[in-house]
Amino acid sequence: MSGNTIEVHGLTKRFGDFTAVDRISFDVRQGEIFGFLGANGAGKSTAIRMLCGLLEPTSGGALVGGFDISRDPEKVKAAIGYMSQRFSLYEDLTVGENIDFYGRVYGMTWQAIRERKQWALDVTSLSGRERSLTGTLSGGWKQRLALGCAVLHQPKIVFLDEPTSGVDPIMRRRFWELINKLSLEGVTILVTTHFLEEAEYCNDIIMINAGTIIATGSPGELKKNYLTTPILEVQCAEVIDAMALIEKEPWALETSVFGSYLHVSVPDEAEARTRIAELLATHGLHLNSIERITPSLEDVFIYLQDRESTKAA
Ligand SMILES: Nc1ncnc2c1ncn2[C@@H]1O[C@H](COP(=O)(O)OP(=O)(O)O)[C@@H](O)[C@H]1O
Ligand SMILES: [Mg+2]
Missing domain, CATH: 3.40.50.300 (P-loop containing nucleotide triphosphate hydrolases)
Incomplete structure (x- = not known):
C-alpha cells in the first residue's frame, strides 16, 4: 500500500x-x-x-x-x-x-x-x-x-x-x-x-x-471486451425514419443516432449490409453509405446502459 x-x-x-x-x-x-x-x-x-x-x-x-x-x-x-x-x-x-x-x-x-x-x-x-x-x-x-x-x-x-x-x-x-x-x-x-x-x-x-x-x-479493453459485435455506421438523409425501421429488425442488436449518422450493432456484417440497403430502399429512404467502424467509448456506454435498462424493465 x-x-x-x-x-x-x-x-x-x-x-x-x-x-x-x-x-x-x-x-x-x-x-x-x-x-x-x-x-x-x-x-x-x-x-x-x-x-x-x-x-x-x-x-x-x-x-x-x-x-x-x-x-x-x-x-x-x-x-x-x-x-x-x-x-x-x-x-x-x-x-x-x-x-x-x-x-x-x-x-x-x-x-x-x-x-x-x-x-x-x-x-x-x-x-x-x-x-x-x-x-x-x-x-x-x-x-x-x-x-x-x-x-x-x-x-x-x-x-x-x-x-x-x-x-x-x-x-x-x-x-x-x-x-x-x-x-x-x-x-x-x-x-x-x-x-x-x-x-x-x-x-x-x-x-x-x-x-x-x-x-x-x-478504454481499449472496454471496447474490446464489452462490444464484440461489429458496428455499422449508416448515413441516410432521413436518419430518424431509418432508425425507426432498423431498430424493429431482429438482426439490429442496438441502434442509436450520432448526429446525422446511425450506429447499428449487428451479429453479421455482410448480411446486415444487404438487409439495411434493402430495407431502406423498400421504404424509399436514401442511403448514402454504410461503413464498419471501430466502436467509441460512447458506443460501449450506450450499449451497456441499454442492456441495464432492459434488465431493469
Ligand atoms: N443528500 C442527498 N439526499 C438524497 N438524495 C441524494 C443526495 N445526494 C444525492 N442524492 C441522489 O443520489 C443520486 C446520485 O447523485 P450524484 O452522486 O450527485 O450523481 P452524479 O454526480 O453522478 O450526477 C441522485 O439521484 C441524487 O438525487
Ligand atoms: Mg455529480
Missing part, C-alpha cells in the same frame, strides 16, 4: 430508501488517471464525496492514501486535493487572493504559499493575472484556477468532479494537458465526467449506472 493509491471495497451510500452508491469496489494505482463515468444521477459525486472524507458511507469503505475514510476522514482531507462540481472560488477575490485562501484552508504556512504560488500560476498559465478579479475570468480560466488551488499543497491524490462541464472544447483539451502533467509527476487523479471523448484520455475507467459498476477497464 503506497501513499497515493485508492482502494475501495463495497462502498455504499443510502439516502433513506434510495441507494445512490451500491457496493462499488475498485483500485486506483499510483499516478494513474482514473475515470469515473456515468450519466447525471449515476452516483459519481456521492462516491467522490465519500472518498474525500466529506460524507460518511452507509456501509463498505475505502483507503485513500493509506487512510481509512470512515476512521480518519481528517487525515484523508489533508492528504488530497478536491475540486468540487461547482468550483468553490470566491468571485470577488483576485486570482492571487483565491490561491492564498486555499493555501490557508489546506493548512499551509504563508511562506509555503509564497513559494508555491508562482508554480500554481505558471502551471495553470495564469501568470500575469494574479491581480485579476476572479469573477471576470471566463469559465475555462476559472476551472484552471480551481485546479491550481486544489493542488497547491502538493497532494498526491486529486479528485476532480466534472471539472470540464460548461467549458469549451479547446479549454477542455488544455485542461487535460494539465491533468496529464500532474499524472506524469506521480499524482493520482480520479476524475468524473460525462464527456465520453474525455474518458479516452484515462488509463482506467469504471462506468457506473444507478449506483453500480457496469464495466471496468482501460
